[in-house]
Amino acid sequence: MMNIIVVGLSHKTAPVEIRERVAFAPTDMGRPLHEMRALPAVAEGIIVSTCNRVELYAGTHAPEACVGQLKAFLAAYHGIPAEQLEEHLYDYQGEEAIRHVFRVSSSLDSMVIGEPQILGQIKTAYGYAAEHKTVGSVLNRFLHKAFSVAKRVRTETDIASNAVSVSFAAVELARKIFGSLDGKKVMLIGAGEMCELAARHFLNNGAASVMVTNRTLERAVKLAEEFQGQAVPFEEFPQRLHQVDIVLTSTGAPNFILGQEKMEEVIRQRKNKPMFLIDIAVPRDIDPKVNKIDNIYLYDVDDLQGVVQANLKERQKEAKKAEVIIDQEIGQFSRWLENRDVVPTIVALRKKFEEIRQGELRKTFSNLKDLGPKERQAIEALTAAIVNKMLHPPTSVLKQNQETASGSDYVDAVRTLFDLEIAQEEDDSELS
Amino acid sequence: MSVNILLFKITLLFYSVATVLYLVDVVRRKEKAGKTGKAARWILVGGFALHCATLLARYLEAGYTPVANLHESLSFFAWTLVGIFLLFDIRYRMTVLGAFSCPLAVILMLIGSTAPTAMKELNPALDSWWFPVHVTLAFLGNAVFTVAFVAGVMYLLQERMLKSKKFSALYYRLPSLDVLDSINYKCLSFGFPLMTMGIISGAVWANSAWGGYWRWDPKETWALITWFLYAALLHGRLTVGWRGRRAAIFAIIGFLCLLFTFLGVNLLLSDLHSFKAMEGP
Known part of the structure; x- marks a missing residue:
């Protein structure tokens, strides 16, 4: 029977120094794919390589040998001593392998649970393998199943909803205050990576313009150019505050640069139009009392971290629901895999022929009512002998090729030719 | 039945x-x-x-x-x-x-x-086309202000969560403050004319039924108080930029006045607007 094997390492088992050494270059996937496929125990193969994981998926008839060969291949291909790599590698077979790939593609195994990139990366990996024809019918179906499981997890659970980075959390909060961010103006006070990232997110989500101010004007000018915004001298920014809706601050100032009185004046100037202040500086730039002013919402870095933590916790809760979905899907896929085995195929084939034989016998006997028991017996025996003789060659070919790489092709052919695919078609309708 | x-x-x-x-x-x-x-x-x-x-x-x-x-x-x-x-x-x-x-x-x-x-038989003196006009305008106004009240409650809940930075499941479902505030404004700009016309049509009807536009009965008095409250909110919104929490609170207080005008007066204080007065002899 065809078995699915996973061998690999990830951010959970290997440090980046190891991961970067075993990564495969996306520009040259043909060579490793063909080398992997050429391993004696490997019938089908896919290589997934991202910055957080390198994994080999294989279809095989000899699981034990396959695991060893894949590990040796990974070490040899990258010129790393096998013993050194061994401690970072994990390997899965059968249901465990299926579960692992379903979990990975549903982003349950990711560093940030629910991040959406991994599915695309696996799809790309599958694309390379399909291009180089190293996947067969089993991995083909397996990967499509993994994609549909990932889709189910994404639509049926909230695993990917709500921001898990500080800058995205700021954007989500702004949406709950302003509704749409279209046309909103942003002011950036001071420079800092997180601040700039947040400003960029605001712009990508509809904000109209960015005003930049900094103690050194050149820095402000340079940053303003980057955002195609406007640079404002540091002394002047308080007079411009009422023109903006969102303020991001991260200066190195030891004291508050914005206090309650100033902000009360600003909100009056704005006729109470709401403002969202994000203070990423440590020590803080804005007096926390400002949050008490009506229509001003002040978040410091801890508040945003709190939002992120809550969202992460929510994702973990959702991940539990996802595991249930995966459990169901594993059952379905393993049943399909088992049915593709030679023995059930032969059983199904015999059953099919026997049903045809019985059906035709019933028709004939009901037409020929005056047949005696002897004649009936003779006809029975005759039809049974025909069926047996006809089924003998395909059955023995299937059995002979059971352990070879082309075995599954014969199974596929028989199942298609004799229309034994009912169970599979039911599956497909669910997939689409 | x-x-x-x-x-x-x-x-x-x-x-x-x-x-x-x-x-x-x-x-x-x-x-x-x-x-x-x-x-x-x-x-x-x-x-x-x-x-x-x-x-x-x-x-x-x-x-x-x-x-x-x-x-x-x-x-x-x-x-x-x-x-x-x-x-x-x-x-x-x-x-x-x-x-x-x-x-x-x-x-x-x-x-x-x-x-x-x-x-019961309707008091023939009240049987006029002004009756459906008055009550329909008055109730449409009430309904619009009820929506303003609902939006106001939702605004206060959402604002509370954004200020305190503690979010319940409702936070994700409640719309943005901006949307809730715009519902408040929309309700006000539809509800206020409806209410005004409701009061005027009532006065005209009163004149045809009882021969006097305004009698300062409790219902009329309370309606006027409520009207002034909404007028103040509308004025504040348009000139001084009242919005958000203050507008939400106003919409809630206005609704409570409205409720009292509608039910409290009828049930607690007896007057020309009581249901008794609607009945014929």
Whole structure:
């Protein structure tokens, strides 16, 4: 029977120094794919390589040998001593392998649970393998199943909803205050990576313009150019505050640069139009009392971290629901895999022929009512002998090729030719 | 049981089912309405159609616009409320607004179902075309301000969570402060003219029925107080930039005044507007 094997390492088992050494270059996937496929125990193969994981998926008839060969291949291909790599590698077979790939593609195994990139990366990996024809019918179906499981997890659970980075959390909060961010103006006070990232997110989500101010004007000018915004001298920014809706601050100032009185004046100037202040500086730039002013919402870095933590916790809760979905899907896929085995195929084939034989016998006997028991017996025996003789060659070919790489092709052919695919078609309708 | 009472009960059943579905849908931690929310909307639309039939049946049976006793008034109020909510729903598609509004309609209907339903002869002096005009305008105004009240409560909840930085599941379902504030403004700009016209048509009707525009009976006094409250809010919004929390609180206080004008005065203080006065000799 065809078995699915996973061998690999990830951010959970290997440090980046190891991961970067075993990564495969996306520009040259043909060579490793063909080398992997050429391993004696490997019938089908896919290589997934991202910055957080390198994994080999294989279809095989000899699981034990396959695991060893894949590990040796990974070490040899990258010129790393096998013993050194061994401690970072994990390997899965059968249901465990299926579960692992379903979990990975549903982003349950990711560093940030629910991040959406991994599915695309696996799809790309599958694309390379399909291009180089190293996947067969089993991995083909397996990967499509993994994609549909990932889709189910994404639509049926909230695993990917709500921001898990500080800058995205700021954007989500702004949406709950302003509704749409279209046309909103942003002011950036001071420079800092997180601040700039947040400003960029605001712009990508509809904000109209960015005003930049900094103690050194050149820095402000340079940053303003980057955002195609406007640079404002540091002394002047308080007079411009009422023109903006969102303020991001991260200066190195030891004291508050914005206090309650100033902000009360600003909100009056704005006729109470709401403002969202994000203070990423440590020590803080804005007096926390400002949050008490009506229509001003002040978040410091801890508040945003709190939002992120809550969202992460929510994702973990959702991940539990996802595991249930995966459990169901594993059952379905393993049943399909088992049915593709030679023995059930032969059983199904015999059953099919026997049903045809019985059906035709019933028709004939009901037409020929005056047949005696002897004649009936003779006809029975005759039809049974025909069926047996006809089924003998395909059955023995299937059995002979059971352990070879082309075995599954014969199974596929028989199942298609004799229309034994009912169970599979039911599956497909669910997939689409 | 007469047809209109039967229809009334089926309507109440529909509204109750819609309310339960709205509430079930809204407690899920999701941004968008699910299947339950959509089902709730359709059941509510069905309930509204039945409610139209209820009022029509009662109108035909009674021979006057059915707003002459407590049962009828509450039913009429609920009808305008659901109608106005459905109008808002077309624009905003907001299940969560339904989850807050529908329970109010159900409460109105429930109280209405306990009130005596018997029809009495209408006082011939009051039988005029001004009667349906006055009550329809007044109740439409009430319904719009009820939506403003609901939006106000939602605003205060959402603002509380954003300020305190503690978020419950409702945070994800409640719309943005901006949307809630714009509902407040929209309600005000539709509700205020409706209320004004309601008061004026009432005065004209009073003049034709009793020969005097204004008598300072408690209902009129309270209506005027409420009117001034909303006028102040509208003025504040347009000139000084009142918005957000303050506007929400105003909408809530205004609604409480409205409720007192509508129910409190009728039930606690007796006057020309009491239902007794509606009956013929």
